[in-house]
Amino acid sequence: MACFLILTLNSPALHAETKAVEIKWSELSSLVTGHAIEFTTKEGVSLKGDVVAVRPEELVLNVRRSSNPKLTPIGGAVIARASLDSFRLLRTRGKWSRSVGTTLGVVSGLTLGGYAAAGIATFLVITGAVTVAGHYLGRSADRKTTSFQIVP
Numbered sequence: 001m002a003c004f005l006i007l008t009l010n011s012p013a014l015h016a017e018t019k020a021v022e023i024k025w026s027e028l029s030s031l032v033t034g035h036a037i038e039f040t041t042k043e044g045v046s047l048k049g050d051v052v053a054v055r056p057e058e059l060v061l062n063v064r065r066s067s068n069p070k071l072t073p074i075g076g077a078v079i080a081r082a083s084l085d086s087f088r089l090l091r092t093r094g095k096w097s098r099s100v101g102t103t104l105g106v107v108s109g110l111t112l113g114g115y116a117a118a119g120i121a122t123f124l125v126i127t128g129a130v131t132v133a134g135h136y137l138g139r140s141a142d143r144k145t146t147s148f149q150i151v152p
Contacts, residue, residue, distance in 0.1 A: 020147040029054035039087035
C-alpha cells in the first residue's frame with residue numbers, strides 16, 4: 001500500500017509537460033529573477049542556474065550546471081538574448097510530498113525489512129534503501145517545472 005502511494009507521487013501523469021507558455025522578453029525579469037531555470041542555447045550548450053538579472057539584451061545567470069564548461073563555465077555568465085528562445089522555470093512547492101514520501105518510505109521499509117530480514121544487517125539495508133527512495137520520490141513530486149517560449 002505505502003509503496004503504491006510513493007510510486008503514485010512520482011507518476012508521469014502528475015508531471016506531464018504542457019504546451020510552453022509564451023512570454024515577451026520585457027516580462028521576463030519579474031518572472032525569473034531569483035529563480036532557477038534550465039535551457040539549451042542556440043549554440044547547443046545545456047545550462048542550469050539561478051537568474052541574477054535580466055537586461056534589455058542579455059540574461060545574467062549564476063550557472064550551476066553546464067554541458068560545455070569550456071564554452072560556458074560554472075559561475076557567473078552573461079547569456080545573449082539571441083541565444084535564448086525557450087527555457088524551463090524550476091520551482092519547489094513546499095515540503096509536503098517529501099515529508100509524506102519519507103514517512104511512507106520508513107513505514108514501508110520497516111515492513112519490508114521485517115518480512116525479508118535474515119539478520120539485522122538485511123533489515124537495516126532494506127529499511128534505509130526504501131526510506132531514501134521515498135524521500136527522493138517525494139522530493140521530485142514537490143518540484144514544479146513550467147516551460148516558456150520567448151516571443152518577439
